Amino acid sequence: MYGLVSMFFNIYIILIIVRSLSTWLGPSIQYQQWFKLLSAVTDPVLVPIRNTMNQFTGNLGIDFSPLVAIVLLNILQKIVLDLLRY
Numbered sequence: 048m049y050g051l052v053s054m055f056f057n058i059y060i061i062l063i064i065v066r067s068l069s070t071w072l073g074p075s076i077q078y079q080q081w082f083k084l085l086s087a088v089t090d091p092v093l094v095p096i097r098n099t100m101n102q103f104t105g106n107l108g109i110d111f112s113p114l115v116a117i118v119l120l121n122i123l124q125k126i127v128l129d130l131l132r133y
Contacts, residue, residue: 049131056124060117063089067113092116 066085069076076082096119097112 049128052127052131053124056120056127059089059092060120063093063113063116063120066093067110092120 062085066082066089069082069085077086093112093116096115097110100112100115
């Protein structure tokens with residue numbers, strides 16, 4: 048169980064990184080089927096973070112939500128894995 052949970056968090060973080068890097072390919076990437084799937088998987092985490100950040104910082108022009116999501120997911124991963132050890 049420990050390894051499965053750890054693998055889930057790691058794969059989700061990789062998906063966020065892939066999505067962030069793929070946005071550099073240009074606006075036409077948004078119409079690709081694989082990007083739509085990737086967005087559907089990562090948006091439930093990224094959109095609330097993005098909205099919260101925009102409330103406090105306004106629109107900076109750079110989306111830091113993937114970075115914040117990765118940090119929060121790492122913290123959550125450590126907490127969940129520590130709970131699973133006991």
